[in-house]
Amino acid sequence: MEDALLLALQLLSATIRVATPLVLAAFAGLYCERAGVVDIGLEGKMLAGAFFSAAVASATLNPWLGLLAGIAAGVALALVHGFACITHNGNQVVSGMAINILVAGLAPTLAYAWFQQGGQTPLLPAQARIPAVELPGVEALAGIPVLGPIYRELFDGNNVLIWVTLVLVVATQWVLYRSRFGLRLRAVGENPAAVDTAGLSVAKLRYQALLVTGVLTGMAGSYLSTGHGAGFVRDMTAGKGYLALAALIFGKWRPGPTLFACLLFAFTDAVQVRLQGVVLPGIGVIPVQFIQMLPYVLTVLLLAGFVGKAVAPKASGIPYVKER
Amino acid sequence: MLLSGSGKGQPGAVPGWVGYALLPVLNLLAAFVLSGLVILVIGENPVDVLSLLLSEALGYPEAIGYTLYYTTDYIFTGLAVAIAFHCGLFNIGGEGQAYLGGLGAGLVALALTGWPWPVVALLAVLASALFGAAWAFIPAWLQAKRGSHIVITTIMFNFIAASIMTWLLVDVLIRPGSQSPETREFDPGVWLPSMDRALGWFGITIPASPLNLSFLWALACCLLFHVFLRRTRWGYELRTVGRNERAAVYAGISPARNIVVAMLISGALAGFVGVNEILGVQHRVILNFTGGVGFVGIAVALMGRNHPVGIILAALLFGVLAQGGGQLSFEYPTINRELVMVIQGLVILFAGAMENLFKPQVEALFRRRGTVAASNAGRG
Numbered sequence: 267m268e269d270a271l272l273l274a275l276q277l278l279s280a281t282i283r284v285a286t287p288l289v290l291a292a293f294a295g296l297y298c299e300r301a302g303v304v305d306i307g308l309e310g311k312m313l314a315g316a317f318f319s320a321a322v323a324s325a326t327l328n329p330w331l332g333l334l335a336g337i338a339a340g341v342a343l344a345l346v347h348g349f350a351c352i353t354h355n356g357n358q359v360v361s362g363m364a365i366n367i368l369v370a371g372l373a374p375t376l377a378y379a380w381f382q383q384g385g386q387t388p389l390l391p392a393q394a395r396i397p398a399v400e401l402p403g404v405e406a407l408a409g410i411p412v413l414g415p416i417y418r419e420l421f422d423g424n425n426v427l428i429w430v431t432l433v434l435v436v437a438t439q440w441v442l443y444r445s446r447f448g449l450r451l452r453a454v455g456e457n458p459a460a461v462d463t464a465g466l467s468v469a470k471l472r473y474q475a476l477l478v479t480g481v482l483t484g485m486a487g488s489y490l491s492t493g494h495g496a497g498f499v500r501d502m503t504a505g506k507g508y509l510a511l512a513a514l515i516f517g518k519w520r521p522g523p524t525l526f527a528c529l530l531f532a533f534t535d536a537v538q539v540r541l542q543g544v545v546l547p548g549i550g551v552i553p554v555q556f557i558q559m560l561p562y563v564l565t566v567l568l569l570a571g572f573v574g575k576a577v578a579p580k581a582s583g584i585p586y587v588k589e590r
Numbered sequence: 591m592l593l594s595g596s597g598k599g600q601p602g603a604v605p606g607w608v609g610y611a612l613l614p615v616l617n618l619l620a621a622f623v624l625s626g627l628v629i630l631v632i633g634e635n636p637v638d639v640l641s642l643l644l645s646e647a648l649g650y651p652e653a654i655g656y657t658l659y660y661t662t663d664y665i666f667t668g669l670a671v672a673i674a675f676h677c678g679l680f681n682i683g684g685e686g687q688a689y690l691g692g693l694g695a696g697l698v699a700l701a702l703t704g705w706p707w708p709v710v711a712l713l714a715v716l717a718s719a720l721f722g723a724a725w726a727f728i729p730a731w732l733q734a735k736r737g738s739h740i741v742i743t744t745i746m747f748n749f750i751a752a753s754i755m756t757w758l759l760v761d762v763l764i765r766p767g768s769q770s771p772e773t774r775e776f777d778p779g780v781w782l783p784s785m786d787r788a789l790g791w792f793g794i795t796i797p798a799s800p801l802n803l804s805f806l807w808a809l810a811c812c813l814l815f816h817v818f819l820r821r822t823r824w825g826y827e828l829r830t831v832g833r834n835e836r837a838a839v840y841a842g843i844s845p846a847r848n849i850v851v852a853m854l855i856s857g858a859l860a861g862f863v864g865v866n867e868i869l870g871v872q873h874r875v876i877l878n879f880t881g882g883v884g885f886v887g888i889a890v891a892l893m894g895r896n897h898p899v900g901i902i903l904a905a906l907l908f909g910v911l912a913q914g915g916g917q918l919s920f921e922y923p924t925i926n927r928e929l930v931m932v933i934q935g936l937v938i939l940f941a942g943a944m945e946n947l948f949k950p951q952v953e954a955l956f957r958r959r960g961t962v963a964a965s966n967a968g969r970g
Contacts, residue, residue: 306741350943359680359741360892361943364935367885371931372628379632379924508745515739555757562749566728569738 271412275419277536282420283494285532286428287312287486287503291510292517292524293438294482298344299519300442301475302455302581306362307347308483309507310369314339315487317373320387320498321380323394323491333396333488340484343369344476352472355585366507374500387491387498396493398423425493427485434482439521451475455579458586468586483507505562512565519579527568534561604956610900614893614941616948618907621936628932632924642921647914655785655799661902661909662801662866663688665808667887668905669815670859672896676819677852678832683729683744684860684884686751687722691861692868693755694721696773696875699868700763703777710780714869715807715862722861723854725751730853734846740853748884759877772876782870802870804862811859812898818855828852860884886912886934892942908934 291308298305315336323332343365350356374385381387401422407414442448450471454461458468486506491498509531517524541557626636647657667684674681681687694717702710729747732738759771768774785801819825831838831848838845867879886908893907894900915930940947 346939350939354944354946356943356945357892358943360888361939363682363885363888364939364943366935367882367931367938368935371928371933371935374928375628375632375926375932378926378928385926385928505745505749508742512742512746515742553757553761555753555760559750559753562746562753566732566738566743566746566750569743570732570736 271415272419275415277533277540279419280536280539281529281533282424282428284535285528286425286431287489287494287506288510288513288528288532289431289435289525290427290482290486290489291507292513292528293434293521294479294486295511295514296438296442296519296521296524297451297475297478297482298472299514299582300455300579301451301472302458302579302584302586303348303351303472303476304358304362304583305344305347305476305479306359306511307343307365307507308362308479308510309503309505310362310366311340311343311480311483312487312490312503312507313366313373313501314343314369315484316491316502317369317377317387317487317498319484319488320390320491321377324381324387324390324497327391327394329394329396329492332394332492333485336488336492337481337484340482340487341477341480344480344483345473348473348476351585352469352476355587358583358585370501373498377498377500385500390492390496394492395496396426396488398425399429425489427489427493430485435521435525442521447474452579455581458581462586462588468588472586509561509565512569515578516565516568518577531561531564534564603960604953608952608956610895613945613948613952616952617940617945618937620947621933621940624936624940625933629925629929632929634922634924639918639922639925643914643918644910645914646917647910652797652799653913653917655797655801657906657909657913658805659800659802659866659871659909660912661905662805662808663863663883664886664890664905664908664912665812665902666862666866667860667883668890668894668901669811669898670856670884671887671891672894672898672901673815673819673828673859674852674856675891675896676832677828677848678835679730679733679849679852679856680741681726681744681853681856681860682741682884682888683726683747683857684887685880685882686744686748686884687725687857687860688863688880688884689751689755690725690864691718691722691858692864692875692879693758694718694861695864695868696763696776699776699780699873700773702780705780707780707783711782711803711865711869714782714865718861718864719858720861722859722864723857726853726857726860727850730850733853734849752878756877759875763875773874775874776869778873780869781873782865784870800871802866804866804870807862807865809902811862812902815859816898824851860887882931889934889938889942892938892945907937911937 291312295305295308318339319332319336322335323329347361347365350361351358377387378385404418404422407417442452450461450466454468454471461471462468490502495502510528513527513531514524516527538557538560541552542554545551622640626640629636629639647653667688670684670687671681695714698714698717699710702713725747729740729743732743733740756771763773764771765774782802782804784798785803785805786796786798788803789796819829827843828848828851830841830843831845835845863880863883868875872879890901890904890908893904911930911933915933916927918925918929919927
């Protein structure tokens with residue numbers, strides 16, 4: 267019983283750790299897609315955030331400067347996306363794809379030139395990484411049967427960014443449905459002409475949404491390379507940006523269900539790591555590649571089965587051209 | 591507002607070549623200027639690097655062979671993306687479809703040891719088309735019947751294809767006793783002849799390079815693509831669905847059927863990459879032989895305006911980048927292959943997403959000149 271609880275708690279704890287970058291990226295996508303800008307470049311922005319925060323953290327040994335650099339990189343790329351899609355009415359999927367390819371090349375190219383370690387940054391020492399939050403009272407609660415382990419495994423020792431993400435999730439729910447900015451954001455994604463008629467700038471609102479997207483993706487990347495990991499390695503996002511996008515669609519562009527979808531993907535991933543090399547009764551050992559593709563298969567199945575017709579924000583993907 | 595492309599010499603009109611020649615060239619230049627900045631940041635001289643890139647891609651016959659070999663891949667994936675575009679679909683799954691196509695071609699070549707190469711080549715073309723199309727079928731069907739977002743499903747299928755191929759090569763198809771995850775080498779008799787060998791039969795000698803007969807098949811596919819799309823009823827239906835799905839329904843055209851057909855053709859075209867890479871060059875099935883060709887295909891289709899002639903030219907451009915860029919790392923220790931991806935990304939960004947970047951200024955310039963010329967003519 268005690269062991270089963272511990273295993274479940276470790277699984278949940280791993281789920282939270284894996285889910286954090288997914289949640290940040292999915293909520294990043296939530297802001298811009300609700301404003302009518304499709305962003306398939308979450309992946310690239312995350313990767314850029316991961317590289318630049320690791321590079322700056324490694325040079326200055328200050329994780330907070332690293333975090334800022336990661337956010338700056340995410341914002342810069344979001345602005346590029348905005349410049350192409352909002353200012354010049356470019357194709358949003360193409361722009362996102364271009365950013366992904368650009369960063370997939372740029373990060374290792376710069377890493378190669380700056381650190382001479384084959385396309386990665388040096389391993390970060392502990393003081394250059396974003397710290398975990400040690401909660402008080404772990405010792406005191408350890409004696410209590412169920413509560414003690416839960417407190418220790420789930421709440422203690424989480425990275426700062428995990429707590430920040432939690433706050434952001436709650437804040438997003440409020441901003442989107444309770445604030446003036448959120449109302450305008452949703453309106454500009456559904457009916458930009460109406461927003462325009464009301465005297466608000468469609469372009470400005472969409473740029474604002476993209477700024478939030480940039481900040482969140484930068485944080486997601488920062489978490490990967492300086493919080494969860496200890497340095498940048500090639501392709502370290504490994505499709506997380508796309509999974510986040512899938513979670514967003516599965517969550518039908520709403521904060522709660524999107525969070526749930528991210529946790530579901532993360533849970534699959536946590537289980538996946540545990541399943542590797544385990545002998546299952548009657549089947550034997552499942553080849554590791556099949557276990558690794560579980561999250562992707564799950565995504566396809568979810569999109570095919572459960573979601574049904576996912577209805578995107580009406581104006582999403584369509585450039586807004588003022589009538590003359 | 592929409593004056594571009596209308597008649598010549600009219601006052602205030604913008605000649606058609608501005609749209610399909612001048613603007614792409616300007617965008618390309620912008621992309622190269624930014625690439626130059628990146629090279630500057632790395633600490634090399636951009637002019638030296640870019641001129642070396644060009645001479646390593648086009649400077650001597652052997653290099654041209656290599657460039658055309660890369661071009662072959664990009665023509666296939668460019669056509670694959672383009673046909674899906676014509677039906678209003680975004681096929682980002684070219685990568686996985688090409689990977690599976692290579693498996694199809696490889697299985698045929700492994701099974702038919704001792705057969706004459708033309709038979710093997712024909713069957714390999716069929717098999718790679720079949721495997722590529724099969725891999726595109728599931729996302730297509732899900733899009734047509736369930737409304738599942740095809741951009742997401744095709745991306746997921748890329749990841750799934752990578753996992754399956756790794757498993758096949760590590761556990762199933764691996765050459766017994768070998769450490770590296772690849773199949774045994776095919777019997778030399780079934781290899782697709784390289785271009786230098788094929789031309790040798792006619793007494794023409796060119797330097798050896800990976801360029802092989804699949805280049806001719808790629809050109810033939812361009813022709814077939816055009817005929818299918820512009821000269822057949824099926825092509826017309828497909829384009830109608832792409833232009834206006836509701837109009838298609840009223841005309842009695844089934845969008846679902848055409849979505850599936852477009853994706854099957856798209857997958858088959860992407861699958862042909864396997865013929866070039868596996869049957870023509872590697873002569874065994876290896877890991878990750880696709881190396882991003884599916885994604886470059888998107889750029890090729892965009893730059894080529896989804897037209898076969900444009901696709902050939904754009905594929906050539908990306909072939910030059912791949913070959914020339916790959917050679918740079920030998921000359922410059924600070925540069926590695928990934929620089930090519932930077933340039934590719936910038937080219938896609940400028941030529942694809944920001945294609946209208948210079949349009950207002952350039953068109954205004956031409957319109958002003960046109961007006962001035964017309965008023966001069968009126969006076970004279």
